[in-house]
Amino acid sequence: MIEGATFAAPRGTGGVVLLDAGAARYGVFDNVFLVGLLDGEWPERRRQSSLYPASLLSQLGWSRDIERLRAARAGLADLLGLATGRVSVSTVAFEDDAVVAGSALLEDVADTVLPLTPESFLLGPVTAEAGLAELPDAVTLPQEPLEWLSLRRSRATVAPQRYRGATGPRAPARYAVSAVERYLSGPFKYFASSVLRLGEEPDDELILSPRTRGRFVHDVFRAFFARWQEDGSGPIDVERLEEARAMARVTAEEHLATLPPRDRAVERVWVLGSPAGTGVIDRLLTLEADRPGRVVERLLEYRFDGEYQLEGKEGPRSVRLRGIVDRIDLLEGGRLRVIDYKTGHAPARGQALQLPVYGRCAEQELDGRHGTAWEVDSAAYVAFGEARAWVPLDRRQDIAQAVSQGQQRFLAAVDEIERGQFQVRPSEPYRCVYCEYPTVCRKDYVGDD
DSSP, X not given: OOTTSOOOOOOSSOSOOOOOHHHHTTSOEEEEEEOOOBXXXXXXXXXXXXXXXXXXXXXXXXXXXXXXHXXXXXXXXXXXXXXEEEEEXXXXXXXXXXXXXXXXXXXXXXXXXXXXXXXXXXXXXSSHHHHHHTOOTTOOOOHHHHHHHHHHHHSOSSOOGGGGTBOOOOOOOOEEHHHXXXXXXOHHHHIIIIISOOOOOOOOOSSOOHXXXXXXXXXXXXXXXXXXXXXXXXXXXXXXXXHHHHHHHHHHHHHHTTSOHHHHHHXXXXXXXXXXXXXXXXXXXXXXXXXXXXXXXXXXXXXXXXXXXXXXXTEEEEEEEEEEEEEEEEETTTEEEEEEEESSOOOOTTTOOHHHHHHHHHHHHTXXXXXXXXXXXXXXXXXXXXXXXXXXXTSSSOHHHHHHHHHHHHHHHHHHHHHTBOOSOOSSTTHHHHOSOGGGOOOGGGTTO
């Protein structure tokens, strides 16, 4: 709307001024309203070139994705500091009847030092029919609208809870950590997979599914680190990087040979890289070399299964849980480093459960190993779908605080599960597009699509 119209230059010191983000940062305002913080627009998504790889474009002076993201964050920080009085930030869930996601920069708003005040707005009737249903009884209407209004008011205004995802209390169970994390992304998705135990529809794609690819990459990493550790090769530092790369390539080729021929070539480029891009193995080994230090022992795909003490808001609590953590590094000085591999993106900070819960379980289960008491020193996702693959759990807070908050999220989710709360409430509406259970989901909150 703003870009498509021409406005006369404002005069005086009062009134409302409509500006785009680029021009607004040069003004002085009493109150600022940032509207429509949508994914793809804040920051604006740039289309990837189908002819030239990003590595080549960066050598020609094109800015990298991470640099554009930093610039967008700096621009948002400027806008948040514009007003002398108040800044309001809003987003939407629908645009032109399509489900949209909020901007990733909204997390930066939550991390600001400015005081935050959540607000809700009273919405009026959207349609004429809805407005008619809200008329007071004293209003006189013709016969036909009056009959419709009487019928509308005779219906129950609140559906029974069993129609809105409430199944009633459930007995405590042994919880899979990854499943509880799935609950935070969408309670009904957890209900379909873990309670109803419905299977996912098989993939008919000509390439490996994301889950199969993830399992393959995990197997390659596990086999490589097991071989490196058995050889007693020590830390992977700059001096040993080429040696580690050679061993990893041999390990990857052995696993690639087990894939069907149609998948082998594609996965080889993704795992080992090509002249146009870096493979996931090189990215992982570079991260290893950037974090020097003696590793006493690497525990690969370590399995947890038992009863553990987690710290909630009301104090310690015993929970039965199970799970497999991709890697635990036992470092010098009784320090633990917990690592989880992701072929895509790291989970949002408000939904991350595996690292904090596995870290606390590792402290309890490994106590006394090598004659040492262990404590979580760092935890990170190695997410190959991110511009920076190393995504630490404590990005903007102390590691102890991040682990504590993760435990509280886990226990809060378990409480909702045991109360039988399985509403259709995805953390982001766009997740409905990729859900494995659309045929059994009511999707009341978004209608039919």
